[in-house]
Amino acid sequence: MKDILQTINRYSVIYPNKIAIRYNDHSLTYKQLDTYANALACYIMSSRTPLILYGHMSPYMIVGMLASLKAGCGYIPLDISMPTARLQHIINKVEPNFVLNTTSDEIELTNGEIITIDDLQQMSVTTREFNNIQEVDIAYTIFTSGTTGEPKGVQISYGSLNEFVKWISDINQLGLYQHWLNQAPFSFDLSVMAIYPCLTTAGTLHLVDKHMVAKPQLLDDLLRSNNINIWVSTPSFMELALLLPVFTQEKYESLGQFIFCGEVLSHKLAEKLLHHFNKAVVYNTYGPTEATVAVTGIQITQSIIQHYNPLPVGKPRAGVTLAVNDHAELIIMGRCLSQGYLNDAIKTAQVFKEYQGKQAYYTGDSAYYLDDMWFIKGRMDNQIKYNGYRIELEDIEFRLRQIHFIQEAIVVPKVKQGKVVQLIAAITLTKAVSPEEVKVLKSEITPLLAENLPTYMLPTKYEILEKLPINGNGKVDRKAINEVILR
Known part of the structure; x- marks a missing residue:
């Protein structure tokens, strides 16, 4: 198995002048x-x-990531989009000795010595090579949202990270020296899927600015000027890319592989992407942060698209075992698992517990196994009770996406006094239509849905949006949708 630090150090000797990372200028x-x-x-x-x-x-x-691994202390990435109160809460929990501030703004924190880029550039150069981290040591900690509103620090070991990087390197069908695109901010573990597999294969990592999320034209400039080969993102970010006037293999000849994680890859999106890039490799992966980014994967081909809807998330990677309990909850076992939440034994014990005698992580995702592949039905905590019936919102969303003129759909429950009183669907269309056509299409949705869903699962209102809002991580922002359609 490749060791991340040893490999990158070797490349620094073999390819000293090769660009490793590029961000704007x-x-x-x-x-x-x-x-x-x-x-x-x-x-x-x-x-x-x-x-x-x-x-x-x-x-x-x-x-900073590599330095922390070399020093053996590991790292915690925090994005500038994080509210000050949340940032300080994490700082208080971690009590860091050092904070690397890579922005031009001053930050006031109650813990830790602040190191700036200027400080870093003036540090003494050393010929000594550091590699103090052991496989059992924590390589990084990613803070995710908790159901109580308090972020949880997911700790991933260096050994687990190395195993994951090897798996993604095996998935990479284009080989060494490729130009990788990373969409995810570093505080989102999807970025790990691009950073280390790129740098351990002598590639060049291109970082997508947050402004490109709102302005696809900036993305076009990046793609055309850098000949990107491997694309790593959420499916929602790909939806935005498809808004470019001509997002095809002919225009972006170098794009040869797409790797998705973090959200459901819809059948319609995969079909459209393969139509636009019929020579490219498209990989769908699945996994929670607590299991080192992703644990299953599958190449999406025309045959898969023809035979399965929804799409499978594939087979587990080496060293990972999957199972479902009596409630159809997916359970993950293997060395991929986090060592628990930072300084939070209670939350750790709630989801990291034994299953059939093995240490396991209970994902909260509903899943099933079919044709030697795994499928994810959706989040168990997206289940609601409406008019006495238990309903999975993803079930309705899936059926909405099957309607030929609907591109994407999110269902939002309207709640009054703690009770769901209405289901509202926010949808985007496959093409622009006139206001008169919108009225006609809205009237067609309910009869089409009723062919596959019982009456009690039918939304009573449809809001057509130009595009679904996405958050800083590139995922569909359900909270923002709530604010738009429930205000």
């Missing part, structure tokens, strides 16, 4: 990346707590 070569990481590792060597990385898509955040 900023870039770092493999030599610069390793040199800065060694200098920072030497500086933070005394740390007994994770290094906090603060910023947005700065190449120096990746310097």
Whole structure:
């Protein structure tokens, strides 16, 4: 198995001037990346707590990642989009010795010595190569949203990270020296799917600015000027890319592989993508943050599209075992599992527990096994009670997506005094239509849905949006949709 640090260090010697990371007009070569990481590792060597990385898509955040691994303390990435109160809450929980601020803004924190990019660039260069992290040590901690509103710090070991990176490298059908696109902010573990597989295959990592989420034309400029080969994103970000006037293989000849995670890859989106890029490899993966980014994968081909709707998430990667309990909840076992939530034994014990004598993670996702493949039905916590019936919102959303003129759909329950009183569907259409046509299409939705759903599951209102809002991680923002259609 490739070791991340050893591999990147070797590339810094073999390919010292090759660009490792590019973000807008900023870039770092493999030599610069390793040199800065060694200098920072030497500086933070005394740390007994994770290094906090603060910023947005700065190449120096990746310097901090490698430095923290070399120093053996691990890291916690925090994006600038994070509210100050939430940021301070995490800082208080971690009590870091060091914080790497990669922005030009000053930050006031009650814990930790703040290191700036200027500080980093002025640190003494060392010829010493650091590799103090062991496989059982925590490589990174990603804070995810908790049901109580309090973020949970998911801890992933270096051994688990190395195993995951090897798996993605095996999925990569284009080989070494590729140009990778990373859409996810570093505080979202989907970014791990691009960062390390790219750098351990001597590739160049291109970071998508948050402004590109709102302006697809900026994405077009990036794709055309950098000949991107491998695309890593959420399906929702791909929906935005498909808004480009001509998003096809002919225009972007270099794009040869797409890897998706973080959300459901809809049948309609996969079909459209394969139509536009008929020579490209499309991979659908699935996994929670607590199991090191992703644990299953499958190449989506025309045959898969013809035979399955919804699409499968495939087979588990080596070393991972999956099962479902009596409630159809997916359970994950293997070395991929997190070592629990940082400083939170109670929440850890709630979802990390034994299953048939093995340590396991209870995902909260409903799943089933068919034709030697796994399928995800949706979140069990997206189940509601409406007029006495238990309803899974994803079930309605799936049926909406099957209607030929609907591209994407999210169902929102309207709640009054703690009770669901109405189901409202926010939808986007496959093409632009006139206001008169909108009225006609709305009238057709309920009869079409009624062919597959009982009356009590039918939404009573449909809101047609130009596009569904997505959050900073590139996922559909259900909260924003709630605010738009329930206001």
